[in-house]
Amino acid sequence: MAFRLESRIPSGPLEQKWENAKRDMKLVSPANRRKYSILVVGSGLAGASAAATLGELGYNVKCFCYQDSPRRAHSIAAQGGINAAKNYQNDGDSVYRLFYDTIKGGDFRAREANVYRLAEVSVNIIDQCVAQGVPFAREYGGTLANRSFGGAQVSRTFYARGQTGQQLLLGAYQALQRQVDAGRVKMFARHEMLDLVVVDGRARGIVTRNLVTGAIDCHVADAVILATGGYGNVFYLSTNAKGCNATAIWRAYKRGAGFGNPCFTQIHPTCIPQSGDYQSKLTLMSESLRNDGRIWVPKKKGDTRHPNDIPEEERDYYLERMYPAYGNLCPRDIASRAAKVMCDQGYGVGPGGRGVYLDFREAIQRLGRNTIEERYGNLFEMYERITGEDPYTVPMRIYPAVHYTMGGLWVDYHLMSTIPGLFVLGEANFSDHGANRLGASALMQGLADGYFIIPYTMGHFLAQVKPGGLDESHPEFRAARQAVEERTKKLLSIRGKKTVDDFHRELGRIMWEYCGMARNASGLKHALQRIPELREEFWQNVNVPGSGDEMNQSLEKAGRVADFLELGELMCLDALEREESCGGHFREEHQTEDGEAKRDDERFCHVAVWEFAGEGKPPVRNVEPLNFEFVHLAQRSYK
Amino acid sequence: MKIILNIWRQKNASSPGRMVRYELDNVNEHMSFLEMLDVLNEELTRKGEDPVAFEHDCREGICGCCGFMINGIPHGPERGTTVCQLHMRHFQDGDELWLEPFRAKAFPIIKDLMVDRSAFDRIISAGGYISINTGSAPEANSIPVKKQCADRAMDAAACIGCGACVAACPNASASLFVSAKIAHLGLLPQGEPERDRRALRMVLKMTEEGFGYCTNTGECEAICPKGVKIENIAMMHRDFTRAVALFREEAKVGGTG
Numbered sequence: 009m010a011f012r013l014e015s016r017i018p019s020g021p022l023e024q025k026w027e028n029a030k031r032d033m034k035l036v037s038p039a040n041r042r043k044y045s046i047l048v049v050g051s052g053l054a055g056a057s058a059a060a061t062l063g064e065l066g067y068n069v070k071c072f073c074y075q076d077s078p079r080r081a082h083s084i085a086a087q088g089g090i091n092a093a094k095n096y097q098n099d100g101d102s103v104y105r106l107f108y109d110t111i112k113g114g115d116f117r118a119r120e121a122n123v124y125r126l127a128e129v130s131v132n133i134i135d136q137c138v139a140q141g142v143p144f145a146r147e148y149g150g151t152l153a154n155r156s157f158g159g160a161q162v163s164r165t166f167y168a169r170g171q172t173g174q175q176l177l178l179g180a181y182q183a184l185q186r187q188v189d190a191g192r193v194k195m196f197a198r199h200e201m202l203d204l205v206v207v208d209g210r211a212r213g214i215v216t217r218n219l220v221t222g223a224i225d226c227h228v229a230d231a232v233i234l235a236t237g238g239y240g241n242v243f244y245l246s247t248n249a250k251g252c253n254a255t256a257i258w259r260a261y262k263r264g265a266g267f268g269n270p271c272f273t274q275i276h277p278t279c280i281p282q283s284g285d286y287q288s289k290l291t292l293m294s295e296s297l298r299n300d301g302r303i304w305v306p307k308k309k310g311d312t313r314h315p316n317d318i319p320e321e322e323r324d325y326y327l328e329r330m331y332p333a334y335g336n337l338c339p340r341d342i343a344s345r346a347a348k349v350m351c352d353q354g355y356g357v358g359p360g361g362r363g364v365y366l367d368f369r370e371a372i373q374r375l376g377r378n379t380i381e382e383r384y385g386n387l388f389e390m391y392e393r394i395t396g397e398d399p400y401t402v403p404m405r406i407y408p409a410v411h412y413t414m415g416g417l418w419v420d421y422h423l424m425s426t427i428p429g430l431f432v433l434g435e436a437n438f439s440d441h442g443a444n445r446l447g448a449s450a451l452m453q454g455l456a457d458g459y460f461i462i463p464y465t466m467g468h469f470l471a472q473v474k475p476g477g478l479d480e481s482h483p484e485f486r487a488a489r490q491a492v493e494e495r496t497k498k499l500l501s502i503r504g505k506k507t508v509d510d511f512h513r514e515l516g517r518i519m520w521e522y523c524g525m526a527r528n529a530s531g532l533k534h535a536l537q538r539i540p541e542l543r544e545e546f547w548q549n550v551n552v553p554g555s556g557d558e559m560n561q562s563l564e565k566a567g568r569v570a571d572f573l574e575l576g577e578l579m580c581l582d583a584l585e586r587e588e589s590c591g592g593h594f595r596e597e598h599q600t601e602d603g604e605a606k607r608d609d610e611r612f613c614h615v616a617v618w619e620f621a622g623e624g625k626p627p628v629r630n631v632e633p634l635n636f637e638f639v640h641l642a643q644r645s646y647k
Numbered sequence: 648m649k650i651i652l653n654i655w656r657q658k659n660a661s662s663p664g665r666m667v668r669y670e671l672d673n674v675n676e677h678m679s680f681l682e683m684l685d686v687l688n689e690e691l692t693r694k695g696e697d698p699v700a701f702e703h704d705c706r707e708g709i710c711g712c713c714g715f716m717i718n719g720i721p722h723g724p725e726r727g728t729t730v731c732q733l734h735m736r737h738f739q740d741g742d743e744l745w746l747e748p749f750r751a752k753a754f755p756i757i758k759d760l761m762v763d764r765s766a767f768d769r770i771i772s773a774g775g776y777i778s779i780n781t782g783s784a785p786e787a788n789s790i791p792v793k794k795q796c797a798d799r800a801m802d803a804a805a806c807i808g809c810g811a812c813v814a815a816c817p818n819a820s821a822s823l824f825v826s827a828k829i830a831h832l833g834l835l836p837q838g839e840p841e842r843d844r845r846a847l848r849m850v851l852k853m854t855e856e857g858f859g860y861c862t863n864t865g866e867c868e869a870i871c872p873k874g875v876k877i878e879n880i881a882m883m884h885r886d887f888t889r890a891v892a893l894f895r896e897e898a899k900v901g902g903t904g
Contacts, residue, residue: 057781060781061780061781064780064781075704075710075712076702076712076763076764076765077711077764077765077767077768077808078768079711079768079771079808080704080705080710080711080712080808082704082705082710084705084709084710085705085707085709085710094787094788096788132782132784134787135784135785135786135787136779136781136782136784137787138784138787138790138837139777139779139783139784139785139787139837140776140777140779140784140837141776141777141800141831141832141835141837141838143797143798143800143801143804143831143835144797145797145801146792146793146794146797146798147794148794149791150791150792150793150794151788151791152787152788168801168804169801171709171805174709174805174807175801175804178804181771182771182775182776182777183776183779183781185768185771185772185775185776186772186776186778188768188772189772189773195768197765197768220757249704249705249706249710250703250704250705250706251704283677284675284677284678286675286678286682286683286685286686287682288679288681288682288685288706289706291706291707292707389727390707390708390732393708393725393728393732393734394679394732394734396734396736459781459782460781460782463781505693507689507692507693509685509689551692551693551695553692553695553696553697553698554697558658558659558758559659559700559757559758559761561698561700562692562698
């Protein structure tokens with residue numbers, strides 16, 4: 009059975025599509041809203057903003073997160089900023105330009121209508137956040153300050169020091185807690201969603217595990233929202249928080265939600281290089297550093313001199329050389345790949361030659377140490393804390409690391425998945441960023457989805473269904489609950505010889521090697537053989553100590569890794585089938601003469617939407633064609 | 648290098664706990680403290696023992712999940728550092744360390760080094776926000792904000808809600824945490840209309856949750872990994888006092904100490 013992929017893109021000119029859609033949407037009257045219940049899984053920017061806003065509207069909302077508090081969701085770690093087409097700087101920005109930059113940055117693999125809407129509501133986000141008390145950086149005159157970010161030639165990024173994600177999340181969290189106080193949102197912290205329940209073809213609830221007591225519970229509702237973030241932790245080492253996982257979206261996929269472009273992952277160019285085998289995660293250094301930092305490697309291969317002893321004429325500022333128009337501010341995928349190429353050719357620095365310099369010497373000379381400290385102080389401190397080196401006097405060493413996943417559950421223009429009643433917001437969905445996300449756009453998308461899109465599209469959906477009419481004694485709920493309990497029991501009964509982390513690390517190595525910054529058919533085929541073997545071994549030989557009816561962090565990890573072991577395979581399959589290079593998906597067989605990504609618009613100007621076909625059966629690849637009515641497909645050039 | 652760890656092990660809230668000694672050889676100086684615990688947990692798992700439960704997530708010092716006592720100091724000996732960002736290069740070969748959970752009446756123990764800090768969420772719920780529904784915000788630049796105010800608000804807003812201030816305080820007061828939110832929102836024109844009510848409700852909630860009063864010891868500021876300043880507590884006292892005069896009925900119980 010193939011999906012019917014109706015994107016529900018409204019008619020009319022680009023600038024009027026969202027207006028037209030809103031005009032045509034059905035409404036639920038204020039008196040009826042409290043009869044409807046909505047589950048929101050995840051409490052990051054998308055989840056918290058959605059839960060708060062739906063609560064304000066008067067719906068009954070339950071919100072779930074695995075952390076001990078909704079304030080800790082990983083949106084909190086976003087550093088650099090949030091884009092909005094305010095044109096406060098009078099430098100030529102507009103909704104259209106933000107739209108175009110985002111489409112182009114994504115290498116023409118996103119829907120025009122979605123991206124335009126995103127750019128349109130970006131301005132409302134800033135208004136909303138300022139009103140909530142988000143302490144954005146300001147000029148002496150009292151107006152909001154901006155900085156520039158990769159892939160743009162205007163300054164449209166709003167920021168709160170290097171902690172923009174934290175401040176935006178606290179704004180959304182406070183709005184959420186206000187609704188908790190008002191009794192409109194019930195918060196379930198330390199709860200993990202372990203399955204989705206579909207009744208008569210509609211998403212009607214979830215099964216959760218209470219991470220403190222181990223209790224497995226069912227929650228029934230009229231609609232379910234997944235805002236559970238990305239799946240970068242498939243790679244084991246990434247900039248994601250340790251708990252970030254794909255279980256919610258993967259369970260939904262196995263219940264019939266299409267998975268869009270799983271191979272589209274973003275490798276962020278500026279992260280602190282790995283220092284040893286014990287490494288548990290990688291730390292990002294904000295892209296905003298590329299505003300003032302200059303990236304270089306020594307011109308001589310294997311140069312072991314101290315960076316400060318290498319004279320100017322013996323340094324290769326390779327991004328400025330290769331991309332003179334954008335220089336150090338070229339998009340992330342391009343900067344990452346360039347770093348990899350330089351290191352592969354033997355110019356890398358630091359242990360194993362896996363690093364390049366990010367140097368602030370010139371900026372400090374030009375602007376003074378105080379200005380640099382004001383702009384990036386907390387990032388410099390973080391770098392020094394981790395590496396023990398002072399970036400004010402010695403250039404930072406950086407290397408690319410897995411950061412964000414553009415792929416995710418397929419959604420239509422209403423952010424609804426292929427399962428009616430299941431909505432997917434933020435990084436968890438596939439939309440808006442195409443094959444590469446521009447910096448400062450993730451925060452924008454999460455909040456756009458939660459504050460300004462879902463309140464309309466959810467109402468439209470609910471207005472067409474009757475509230476309630478179901479409880480957890482329904483056979484589908486009982487079956488889902490039983491499946492969760494059996495899986496937990498199975499994981500605890502294996503008592504093998506290897507730890508969960510052993511398997512996760514091994515999966516990460518395979519993914520990084522064959523499905524990382526550069527991919528090719530033979531490597532992907534090898535990975536597609538290795539991953540099922542590893543998965544089989546996992547289910548034979550993993551050791552999960554403890555029991556299911558208590559706080560058990562090993563069990564939590566085991567469930568997540570079991571899902572990664574399936575998702576990783578789908579990512580490789582998608583990467584193999586997409587025989588072109590675009591954005592973060594670089595197939596070595598498809599590159600231009602000067603090593604840039606070479607798209608194949610004839611064959612691949614579409615979204616690949618994968619459909620689960622049953623255990624042990626190959627998934628089905630469906631296609632949603634991307635029609636570009638308003639922009640010209642062009643080869644990306646940042647030269 | 649070699650590190651000796653004495654770790655508080657407690658199965659759950661209702662079981663008694665005890666210190667258990669572990670010896671770790673081959674600790675690498677570039678490891679983070681939590682990576683060292685990962686190594687210990689891998690060893691324990693291989694031996695079929697229960698790994699040590701500790702809270703952590705972002706491991707970048709921003710989510711506020713992590714935190715326990717190392718030799719009696721929340722987040723350990725390095726100033727301005729969460730335990731996830733604390734690296735082993737700050738310790739000596741042969742060091743013996745005592746790891747305990749944050750202790751406070753309002754932070755009941757869940758397991759080993761994990762405590763329940765949900766009281767913080769309830770305090771925020773009581774008023775740590777600006778009441779503005781989505782969609783009703785005015786144009787962002789229509790209200791100018793003094794740069795100094797925005798910067799000071801940001802200093803206070805940098806709080807990560809880890810609870811180290813409570814653990815360090817001899818009274819287990821949450822005053823630094825509460826005052827950071829009161830100052831953050833109170834310094835901005837957007838937060839002004841609810842300033843008194845916010846201070847009143849948050850302070851009363853703090854007392855109700857079982858946190859102690861502030862007696863100006865200053866331990867909280869000294870250990871705060873984000874450098875949140877005790878001057879916020881002065882602001883809280885002032886706002887609370889003013890609020891008590893305005894809202895006599897609501898203010899019958901409690902105080903800031």
